[in-house]
Amino acid sequence: MSVLPGFDQDEGMNWRSIRLELARTRDFPEGSVGRAFLVRLPLSDSDVVDHSAVAAAPSRATVQRHWSTEADQRGQLLERGHDWAIRCDGKPDRLLQFNGNPIRIGAQVSVVEADGSVLPFNIARVR
Numbered sequence: 127m128s129v130l131p132g133f134d135q136d137e138g139m140n141w142r143s144i145r146l147e148l149a150r151t152r153d154f155p156e157g158s159v160g161r162a163f164l165v166r167l168p169l170s171d172s173d174v175v176d177h178s179a180v181a182a183a184p185s186r187a188t189v190q191r192h193w194s195t196e197a198d199q200r201g202q203l204l205e206r207g208h209d210w211a212i213r214c215d216g217k218p219d220r221l222l223q224f225n226g227n228p229i230r231i232g233a234q235v236s237v238v239e240a241d242g243s244v245l246p247f248n249i250a251r252v253r
């Protein structure tokens with residue numbers, strides 16, 4: 127999977143690269159590392175999204191969707207209340223839900239697709 131230019135080069139120390147991998151579902155009982163999102167967000171010392179850092183540099187909040195059966199999609203994360211809109215390549219928005227929980231390896235988050243279906247994702251890496 128390619129990475130957005132400058133994705134891992136942080137000017138601010140709290141911006142992180144977070145890899146989300148599809149967790150167990152009916153169609154993927156073992157989950158799938160070939161279905162993932164790579165998001166870039168700033169984290170506070172308590173591992174929650176630092177909203178003031180996003181407000182100061184919203185264009186740095188990026189996402190890349192990697193689906194093994196489709197072309198990669200790249201885009202922006204936009205704050206929507208407690209959730210994050212995933213806006214990629216002119217596709218309908220998806221919602222990323224951290225549910226206010228710390229962003230730590232092994233934790234689970236949800237992605238709500240444009241059709242309303244909810245997919246579980248495991249946090250596989252935080253750099």
